Each structure stands twice: as C-alpha cells, then as structure tokens.
Amino acid sequence: MSRPGSALVQLTLWRFREFMREPEALFWVFAFPILLALALGIAFRGRGLPTARIAVAAEAPGAVALAARLDAWPRIDAIVLDSAAAAVRLRVGRIALIVHGGDPTILEFDSTRSESDVAQLLVRSALQELAGRRDVTTIGEHPVTERGSRYIDFLIPGLLGLNIMGTGMWGVGFGIVRSRQNRLLKRFLASPMRKRDFLLGNIMARLTFLLLEVPIVVLFGRFAFGVPVRGSWLDLLLFSVLGAMTFAGLGLLVASRARTVEGVSGLMNLVMVPMWIFSGVFFAWSNFPDSFEPVIRALPLTALNDALRSVMLEGSPIASNLGPIVVLLGWGLLSFGLALRLFRWD
Secondary structure (H helix, E strand, O other), X not given: OOOHHHHHHHHHHHHHHHHHOOHHHHHHHHHHHHHHHHHHHHHOOOXXXXXXEEEEEOOOOOHHHHHHHHHOOOOEEEEEEOHHHHXXXXXXXXXXXXXXXXXXXXXXXXXXXXXXXXXXXHHHXXXXXXXXXXXXXXXXXXXXXXOOOOHHHHHHHHHHHHHHHHHHHHHHHHHHHHHHHOOHHHHHHOOOOOHHHHHHHHHHHHHHHHHHXXXXXXXXXXXXXXXXXXXXXXXXXXHHHHXXXXXXXXXXXXXXXXXXXXXXXXXXXXXXXXXXXXOOOOOOHHHOOHHHHHHHHOOHHHHHHHHHHHHHHHOOOHHXXXXXXXXXXXXXXXXXXXXXXHOOOO
C-alpha cells in the first residue's frame, strides 16, 4: 500500500505529463489568450475621437452640396446615396445615419446603436451651425487618456479570468471523461488509491500551469499595450490560484458522471456560456438591468474578474475584496464536495 502523499504526488505528475503531451491543449492555455488580447487590443486601441459615417439621400434637391458641406465638418464622413442603397447600408451597420434634406431635414438612424446616437448629435450640431447658429459661450476641451481607463485595460483581466475558467474546467473535466471513456479509470479503481487523491491530483496539476499562465498574459498586456498592475503581484497570483481551484472543482463536478466527451462538452458549455455573457469579460456586467445584479454577482467568474480588475487597475489589497473571496471559496468547496460524493469510476 503506497502512502497517501506519494499517491497524490504521482497522480499530479501523471496528469501534468499527460497534459504536456497535448499540443492543442498547450495552444489553448498559453497561445490563445495572447492572440485574442492582441486582436482585440488592436481593434479597440485608442484612435482618437470617432468619425461618423453618414449618407445624404440623393433624392432631395441640393443633396450633393449638403453632403460636401457636412463632409468638410470635423468628425463627419458624408457620401451621397439613393434612399434604398442608404437604407441597406444603415441596416447592416456600414453607415450610422441618413440625412433626408428638405424642410424640415429628417435624420434617420437606429437609436439603439451608440455610434448612430453620436452621429445624430454631430450632424444636428453641424446643420444648425451651417444654418447660422452661433454659440453663446466658448467651451474648452481637455481630453485625457490614462492607463487603466482604456478598453484594453478592462479587457486583459477579463481575458485572464476567462482563461482560468476555461482551462480549469476543460483541463480537468475533459481529461477525466476521456480517461473514463478509455476505461483507464477502471484500472485506477483496482489500484491502492483514494478517490480524494485522484481528484486532488487533477487540481494540483492544473495549478502548476497557473504559474506560467498568469505572468504570460499579464506581462503581454503590460509590454504590448501598457496595461498597468497597480496592486501586488502576490495578491494577483493568490486570486488566480483561488479562481483556478474553484473552476477545477466545477470541472470535477461536471465530469463526475459524464460518460462521453460529447456529453461533457454539452455540460461544460451549459455552465460556462452564461458566465461568458454575464460576468463582465468583454463588457461591464453593470450594463444589465439592476434586477440581474444579485445573480450576476453570485457567479464565480464575476467574482474572479472583479477581484483581478480591483488588484490590477485599482491597486486594491485582498482585504477590500472579501466579497469575491467568499463567492469563490463557496463555489470551490461546494463543487469539490459534491464531486467527491457523485464521482463514479465507470
């Protein structure tokens, strides 16, 4: 009979070596978040004030002259199109607004799109000034761009949390189900090994990759886009470890009874997709109605993302993030406890 500690070490090493033999898994853990951050960072990099792309309906008299005057206005890019072609471009998002000249002038736009709302404000102001309006007071501008307030600064912690969730659940759950499907778990059942050691071994192997995963993503954001880390690196690592253990526990729970890879894939997506949408990875969860807030705050990915952003962007210590800690600990302990009771070898 082997000692419990020895069994846990060997199981951890086994899962670590198995993971290292999967090039596609290494790609999703290390390369994919970097590529995603690079693509989104370039797409949403600071490009100054946005330009409103509009069309002037050709049917109205003086449409060409009106388009030329609007096009000469700052931040307005105007072209002349017939109403049907302009409507198609507005519908597919290639322009933000259509100007129908006449008396009165009609602005056609989609009020649910932020770029259309900005465009109508710009065009409305330009038309009024072209008609002779004069401002009664002078207002100066002092644009400020500060690291920590840009979209890429918001995005990097969200991508880190998303990667911790994905690799924690898929890296643990997928490996267990594949071993069950290949009847490898039945062989483990005949060995002098406790179920708890097997499950903990999967979690411990997952944590070893975290020591590389977190610095790679954070340092890429820092050197490629200047994303700050205002808080303690130790606090950042501790939250990452807590998040990884939580999602590894969820991965164990989801895979505790699943028999096929297809089955566990569906269950994984059922658990993760709501968090992709609601937990503030690509946009703030505060955009949802206030009635959603209690449920969203209770999601583990929301707690992890909020804690990571608090440390990286605000420099907050662990003591000011007790709420996220309680949420992550609750999910982790509950999921691991249920997985320990529900897990089956076959």
